[in-house]
Amino acid sequence: MSTQTQYKDLEPDETYAFKPEDLEEGEMILNMGPQHPSTHGVLRIELKTDGEVVNDARPHIGYLHRNFEKHAENIDYQGVIPFTDRMDYVGSMANSLSYAVAVEKLMGIELNERVECIRVIVSELQRIASHLLAIGTYGLDIGAFTPFLHSFVEREKILDLFEWLCGARLLYNYNWVGGVSHDLPEGWTGRAKVFLDQFSPVIEELDELLSHNKIFTARTATVGIIPPELAVGYALTGPNLRGSGIKWDIRKEDPYCGYEKYDFDVPVGQGRYGPIGSCWDRYYVRVDEMRQSVRILRQALDQLPAEGDVHESVPKRVKPKPGEAYGRTEAPRGELGFYVISDGSLIPMRVKGRSPCFVAMSIFHEIAKGEMLADMIAIIGSLDIVLGEIDR
Amino acid sequence: MERLDTVSSLQYFVPEIVLVFSLMAVLFCDLISKNRSQSERRLVIVIPTLIGLVVALFYAFAGAGEVSAGLFNNMVALDGFGNVLRILFIASSIFVLLFTVHSKELKSVHHGELLVLLLTVTVSLIWMANSINLMMIYLALETVSIASYVMVGYLKTDRFSNEASLKYIIFGAVSSGTMLFGMSLLFGLTGSLDLYEIRAALSNQEIVASSGPALMVIIVLILAGIGFKMATVPFHFWCPDVYTGAPTPVTAFLSVGPKVAGFAVLVRFFYGGLSEPAGGHNWAMVGSVDWQTILMVVAVLTMSLGNIAALTQTNVKRLLAYSSIAHAGYIMMGAAVLTGEGIQAMVAYMVVYLFMNLGAFLVVIIVHNEIGSFEVKDYAGIWRRAPMLTLVMGVFLFSLMGIPPFAGFLAKWYVFSAVIKAGLGWFAVVGGVNSAIGAFYYLQILKTMFVDGDETPSPAKPLILQPIYAGLLFVLVVPNIIGLLLWGYLDRVAQYSQRLLDVI
Amino acid sequence: MSLDAAAVQAKIEAKFPGKIPSAELEVVDPFLFVEVDAIVDVCTYLRDDPELAFDMLHCHSAVDYLPPKNPEEARLEVVLHLTSLKHRHWIVIKVKLPRANATMPTLENVWPTANWHEREAFDLFGIQFEGHSDFRHLLLPDDWPGFPLLKDWVWPEEWHGIAVKPTAKMAERAQQGEQIGIGPFD
Amino acid sequence: METLAPKIIFWVFTGLMLGSALVVVLGTNLVRAAFALLATFFSVAAFYAMLGADFLAGVQILVYVGGILTLFLFGVMLTNRIYGLELETATFQLGSGALVSLTVFAVLVTVVLTTPWSQTALVEEGPTTPAIGRLLMTEYVLPFEIASVLLLVALLGAAMLVRRRIDL
Amino acid sequence: MIPLEYYLVVASALFSLGLFGLLTKKNAVNVLMSIELMFNAANINLIAFSRFVTGDTEGQVFALFVIVIAACESAVALAIVMSLYRILKGVDLPEASALKG
């Protein structure tokens, strides 16, 4: 069954999920994407619209599909990490961390406290950077341009910190199996604290500028409602799940890297301007999470052990025994899991990346029904998807 | 003729004001009862409508005095003719309002807009029938039209209703455009919009001598607009389709209200603007165009075509539509004779026509509520299920035929005697022949109702009659039965209604 | 009250005897094998039983086992990682499928999230899911030949005129003095 | 110059009006017909302006171009499946239609040209707005009120008809 | 100075064109457009007469009302056309022929 088969030529119409003959009167198929300013990448959504109202929607993904999982079956364990970086390319630190956690779980590697603390610091910084991007682009989707650039100013500062730390701004390859690639440079923690001090007021300013704006709440607080049952059924994770009012955070439920040592809250959607689980709730969970991340960062920067070799536990050759492990972390977009199966050789037998955006996107057709065309953008933005992670 | 300014006109304008205010009240009641159940809501809006109409009717009776005046700077007339028609319109609206209450066709739709439209049409019918200014005529006619377009298309999920409405609006817009063009030319010819000033201008022999063709064209163009409302040949095409497609209560209303108002406009325009009193009951045409002949030709064509076309109809509503075209021809006869008796005859006919036609439509509604069909053949066996109803229908149909003891005969007698009195005997003969033709199709229905049911065994369960409908039937049937007894009263009304603005 | 894997196994065994052919409880992530014919019932039970209450299917993966040494062990496995938000415990369920014509019933009606996961598994492994509501290609083009994540998948030469196999390395081409332009025009 | 300029303007707008009206009635593309109507309305407004009815010219553009034409365009676009540009509008009875309208045209032109219109009162025209306003508030106050009732009812009826639910 | 007759002839031509479109067009919206031409023709007449014959603004007031009425009429007509389109999926007049006979 697996031998090569010839592809067959398809008519363009065959790639549509909706057929013209199924259309009701007044309905029209609108192709949103793959080249569209607000689909956050090469996402194509087929909409069945009746005027401004969307009667049905089907996302088409795969335009960025590179089959990372096939790549992973051809390189050694360490070589997978640059590829994981490219999954969620605005949250690279969290991706490689998750993979490293999975392989460490498989190999039973224990880390020293300094490495754990550094990992917490970088992953929280990454969370802030990612959420800044999510919030900024969400404002952009709704039509407010300015918050986008204001948040990007802050994000740049985090990227500067990362560049200082590991030399790259976007794709870090920082978390290794058993450690991190570089130790913190001298003075880094001090500058990070400076960043946090000036960042806290910026959150409040963004909050005032965008979050509570009447137009913004009107656009977002009553659309894209995900009831809690639906969210769980679709296995949403991260801010999308918490936006529906469910307190579920891997950092609390299945702590890794010593998250149990930090004191922080898990923000959930309150339904402040409309029904619970709306776009606004998901958005605002991200804002709140940035505040919590700042809290965690302050603790972590204070607790950072002075001693410890970041390469202490890095194995000479990453060659796990046959077996399997599912390691998961709370990435900025939700539960990012790596299911790694080893057959005892130097290269993994199977690496499955469980991506939160993929799952989040799969709920789209449920919540898009009956909303308006402009709400599609609001919903996509509030799910905070990254196509690199959906398509992998 | 007295010309009253705005403020002093208001005292004679009470019924209209009452209607406009009740229109707004209904709109408001509809708005505030948004969250209630449908039946409650219906009650909340029907009651103010009814109150408004009844109060207006009361004031219309009270206002029917001896005064003749041009209200609002000669925009609308206040005279006997107008007062009678005003009562007629309000009365027919009350009937139609009560028709809608239990109509099966209108069961699923919300009535709010319908009642507002009904009130609008009622009040603008009054304006239309009384206007003595070209602008007023046009404006009132269009208000009637636009509101009734919506009424016809009120069943918006129903294909027939929509098609009827589209047909109606296209024919209506065309004829109103045509009429408007004629009015503009008339305005250019005479330099005025006021009908009495037009008459004065047309009396100027200098103008008249050279403007014969122009006046002819003008009359034809304007007749198109009025003829559309009256549904006379050759502007009757819309009539059967619209009557069939519209909800039956609306059809009943259209067959009375706008038609009567159309005749009123005809009288106002031709008697007010294009002829002048010539002593006694006689009128003389002004201008160089013999419009009397045009009207007579139209009348003959209308009644003949209506009657002949009705013979082959199988749908009751369609049949009644053609019948109403034929009746328009009879009424037109009165208008064409150019005497005061003609106007009397018209008004008398219209009053009787109101009772018999509305009655017939009410029976159609009741039967449709029960059997869900408008086909004549489905009426078979009604006799066994509802003998009283069948008898009542018989009365209405005989009355429409013009058979002696019933009121319809009275109406026809009025018309024919006016025609004969004016020395147009052949005209009366044509009318008589037409009445004879008309008898065929009315008898056809009766035959189906009484006789045909026997061979098709249908369950002889009795037909349910809502109390409101029973009462209405009673109110409508009695004047028809005792038609000849009403002679004196009708004569008084007719005499009164002869008082046009400048004829006492 | 969380349950460990053994307790879960016991509960399923009690309800569906013989439907768990084997289980690994001593590994990092304990897992249970479930017979493919009972998978929907077991999963429904896992979701609905108040003590188990696995309301979230947070990962659904397929694995291709094609050991070169012992080909008789060749198989496809569908792996379900289940979590209970209520009791905060989790379990791994595995289903063995034959490599040829692998078919299993859809779990879309148990956890709606399986919709896309199953489409992905079909795309990359060719596993058919019966009863799926919207069974189309997800990640790959609709006319893509073969299932890339199978171990014995053969690279197609080209797809709609696009060379799929890695072309000769630039190093080799450049050594012949070839000038290669930027972009898709080379 | 003094006599030429108005003539040129008159003929330009006549050509524009009748030409675009021809597109409306003879053209095969519905949307183009609607856009051609724009030119017609515009040149009619120019006629009004030439006739000294400046207020009417403004109202003509405002209501016809801004309102009715937009309404027509919406009507065209909402009552057709507008996937492509092929919004053909078919014609029928071309011959008889042409005959009838040509006859009407001939009759009207004859009448118009033969009738001696009493052109006595060519007054100096100034701003017409105050005069119109005064007339509306004094002599034509009743038509003005009727027009408001008409607008209310038309609004109500149109809104009722396009609403999808029937029980509201 | 353009004489009155010129305007009247143009208006007549516009009126006849409207009539022609009315008689020959199948599409309901197109028919409505033709009707608008007729209204406009009448309005030109009214205003021309009001300038050349009466010399006051009476005709202009009438034209103003005509514009108002035309707006109302097109609104209602298009609403009906839309409503019919939902049922028939087309607005060609020969299609709307269920009421024949």
Added chain:
Amino acid sequence: MALKRPALEATISNALSALVVGGAAGAVVVIALIPMIAGLIRDGLAARLTPTMTSVASIAIGVGATVFLITQLPIFLIWLERKIAAHIQDRLGPMRVGWHGVLQSFADGLKLLFKEDIIVDGADKFLFKLAPFLTIMGAFAAFAVLPWGEGLVISNLNIGLLYAIAITSLGAIGILMAGWASNNKYALYGGMRSAAQMVSYEIPTAIVILSVVVQVGSLNLSDVIAAQQGGVGGVTNWFIFRLYGLNVIGFILFFICGLAETNRNPFDIPEAESELVAGFHTEYSGMRFAFFFLAEYGAMFFVAALTAVLFLGGWSGPFFSGPLVLFVKTLALVFVQMWLRWTLPRLRVDQLMALCWKYLIPISFVVLIAAAIDGVVGS
């Protein structure tokens, strides 16, 4: 891959011949024609054009000045907008072409001029080409009645305000035409949205204008300004300070409606770049696109100027009067428009309509009724 030589030449010649000559000339002619007719209207008929040559010359000069103004102003406004946007967003904006990039828009214009003139294959070519001119005409023809000073007005129409509202509605038709002719669903959406929006917002605009007209008693813009002369410091007679402060509400309403009429954020749904890619001008490129751009900024300036005329005294200022005063007032309002654009998110279509029908229209009626009562009581 580089553009082939013949294609490049064709592009340039296309752009130059078809667009610069045809386009600009067409626009200028059309724009020139409108005030000319307006002038004729003003002078009754040409019969009364006694000092013919002077009249024509003054019209020509006025037209020339206006054409210069309205073609150069948007270029400046575009630069201004970019700078304001940049500084609000902690950026610098264009810096390279000229001092702080003042010539950037000219560079962009030059680039647009030389861009290939793309007409989509499936488009309705005639309407596609016509639409930008219609839009720009609608925006710029309105300038004919804008008084810049005592007697400094191209056409002193006595129905100036009516003319202004009427002629700006042409823009909606142009946009609808562009949306339909592009044969693109997004463009169609944009066109439909734009038309619906403009038609709806014309109502409150007209009502607010009416409230001013009731206070002035004239539709002539010069009269409106004349009615605002005098007062304490030449300021207190401005309409914004009259009618017990209710005119402030009218001013705000008119400003909001002006934003909507010109499709500016937060009412820029016809071109909402995040939903409809670029809305009605999705398929436009080169000079035709530039025309839409110019039209938008031209309309923006006109609306601001009209606001200044209606409520802020027009060209009359506290210390000195003249065109510059109006210009400064207008620029200040334009700045607020831009400032708002870079602050607020975009409304949704239904919210836009709800805002118009539920809030703006009732409130504007309140202002109108108040003005009417005040007028009755005052007289």
Added chain:
Amino acid sequence: MKNYLSNIWVTAKTVTIGMIITFKHLFTRSVTQQYTSEELPEERWKSSIVPDGVLQDRSRMRLHVKIEDCIGCKQCEKVCPVDCITITTEKREKTEAPLFAADGTAIKQKVVQFDIDMSLCCYCQLCVYPCPTECIVMTPEFEFAETLKSNFLYRFAKEKPAPPEPPKEEVAEPVAAGGS
């Protein structure tokens, strides 16, 4: 009615707040770096949060190979996830003079081809760690755009293999030439 008024009030309030914030930002210092016009090397790494100049310490930009130190162990080639490094070695003849890398490791292989395809490189730095002589490094050089893809083939080998090469000296010296 209360809702109606509160809507108006909330809208006005939040819009005003937003406008105040954006107005403040109108006068804050902009963060733009005018990159090409401020081309000074020390300015290039300007940042508001990180001390000037430190960013280039760990920068992972263009790869460079100190080919003199390369011992031809092919560790970097093996570890590269994207296979952008191609190394061919020939055994050094015993007769040739012994060579030593900078850290004293003996060079036993003759590196006749050491090609890095920078258009493939993913800048992961994984090749740097296994190098026993630290001869492959990532430099802070980032301006190496090219118009031809083939110019991204960096050929570091000095030793010529048996067949003659086409003259391509200018790409063989990437650091000095700035990648031209």
